[in-house]
Amino acid sequence: MATNREKLARLMEESIPHDEKESLLAGIFDDIRNDARVFFNDVTEWITGEKPMFKKSDGKTRQTWENDTRNQVVQPLQYVTPKTIDDVVEIVRTAEANGLKVRAVGSGHSFSDVVQTNDVLVNTDLLGSPIELDRSLLKDGVDTSCLVHVENGIKIRALNTYLEQNNLALPNMGGYDAQSIVGAASTGTHGSGISLGPIASIYRSIVVVGDGGTHYRIEPTNGITDPAKYRARFPDNTLIQDDQWFNTVAVSMGCTGIIYSVIMEMIPKYWLREVRTMSDWDSVKAMLVDGAVLRDNRHFEVLVNPYALHGRHDCLITERNMTSKPTEPPYERPHRNYLTALIGLIPGAVDIFDFLFNEFPHLSPVLISEAMKGLVDDGYEDISYRVLNLGTANNISAYSAEIAFPMKNNRYIEAVDHMLQVADQMRRVGDMYHCSPISLRFVKGSDAYLAMMNGEDTCMVEIPVINGTWGGFQLLQRYENAMYAFSGRPHWGQVNYMTGSHDLVRTMYPNYDKWLEVYNRMNAKGTFSNVFTDRCGFSPITFEQA
Ligand SMILES: Cc1cc2nc3c(=O)[nH]c(=O)nc-3n(C[C@H](O)[C@H](O)[C@H](O)COP(=O)(O)OP(=O)(O)OC[C@H]3O[C@@H](n4cnc5c(N)ncnc54)[C@H](O)[C@@H]3O)c2cc1C
DSSP: OOOHHHHHHHHHOTTOOHHHHHHHHHHHHHHHHHHHHHHHHHHHHHHHOOOOTTTTTTOBOSOOEEOTTSSOEEOOSEEEOOOSHHHHHHHHHHHHHTTOOEEEESSSOOSSTTSOOSSEEEEOTTOOOEEOOOGGGBOTTOOOTTEEEEETTOBHHHHHHHHHHTTEEOSOOOSOOOSBHHHHHHTTOOOSBTTOOOGGGGEEEEEEEOGGGOEEEEEOTTOSBOHHHHHHHOTTSEEEEOHHHHHHHTTOTTOSOEEEEEEEEOEEOOEEEEEEEEEEHHHHHHHHHHOHHHHHOSEEEEEEOSSOBTTBOEEEEEEEEEEOOOOSGGGGOSOSSHHHHHHHHSTTHHHHHHHHHHHSGGGHHHHHHHHHHTTOEEEEEEEHHHHHSOGGGGGSOEEEEEEEEEOGGGHHHHHHHHHHHHHHHHHHHHOOOOSSOEEEEEEOOBOSTTSTTBTSOEEEEEEEEETTOTTHHHHHHHHHHHHGGGTOEEOTTSSOOOOSGGGHHHHHOTTHHHHHHHHHHHTTTOTTOOHHHHHHTOSOOOOOOO
């Protein structure tokens, strides 16, 4: 990390870009402010004899935290940046001693309030390194060739680079790589592929700091760690090999403690070929009912124009399958769709979009179809993670809701049909328009109790909205409410309005009580409760009648 002296030297250089200048200045002022706080804390301690909290763990006060899309803003009492697992233990214990709650932030790419806390917010950026896999703790015969151990804060982008260097790869990922691997897994984040579960499905072992600072290592009942070897080496830690605990913690939205590290199972490095073609919703429906497209393609995704043009809803189909390493250099082309990539790179592009969509909303149906046609591609080949990542399109400031539908009986197709009716109603009655297509991805069922795909293969329907779109949040809320009737489960990390009322979560998730039992054990003091756990009815609340 550069010192302030080095930063000042860089600032003096004539050629320094404006963005870098701003970030260097912000960094310098941040350091000065922090040094001043530490100084005044010391003075206060000297005068009053009271030690300020979290001094060792670099705790900062009077910080404003915002998520990536800036729709979640919080000013916690402390914003702490641990560097080791011992720091995490100390943070949890000190917070509890002061009656405070703790939440971890991965990279702040959730649109919902899952991260928020008013008390102690844990920045995990400095816990982002790979850890050497300790084979001596594992059972004899465990195949370690694809096992990887990393600290929780590692971002998917850095993880991909690390894996490629080791001839490995994530079996799957979502359309973006800026999230932390643990933050992503914690909300049930997924990619596409009916043979591929959400990110959490590659977990094999999870190290968590629970309440009281307890050091847990949690694995499935037939987990990879040898209990005798582990207990001999770490008598003070708690090894739990139990499916119920594992399936609770794997997708737990930060509610069961601070995950310090995870061991995951990767696959050997691979390449993908992506083909994108135009179709229409009636034809796609027939393909989905037949089911071959889902079985025959490793990844099958559909974008649907919510509005009919000339009586048909245009669709863009994306198929991705494994291929051998391309021999031609073009596979290195940086962006597979030049126009989308370009728009993502232009500062202010969102304002232009907003202007177009908000001033001329009736153009939306045509603009959406034209944008989809611009994505048609007869074959983009590259290393897996570059094909799976949507690239600079992710730079467009947007938010979304995503609803999970069980695929049993193809009822999800009726749900999508109903969504198209809702879209039409909003357009007709309120001039309320989508500014982008609806996306359908198909994901393998998951054992994690609160994964949106728990129990069966699932169609994930995402509704993205560009920031600033008129009525955007109302549009998402309208869909969520309409989709409960089709067994729709909202994505925890995306915009959602779930509440604990009417026993909604229990009705939605058949294993909720098993999840709750472990949650109540690991969160017995309420240390990891927050506004989200209150809203969903996870946190026990006692009200004493006067
Ligand atoms: C551009 C963009 C693209 C996206 N694409 C997809 C997609 O393709 N598929 C999909 O499913 N979702 C997608 N999402 C949603 C996103 O992946 C999830 O919301 C994800 O959880 C965000 O990860 P994060 O690292 O930012 O975690 P955060 O948002 O910071 O945190 C998420 C949750 O994890 C908890 N958490 C984080 N770190 C820890 C830890 N160390 N210990 C315990 N709890 C922890 C937090 O407390 C919180 O509850 C996308 C979001 C954006 C902004």
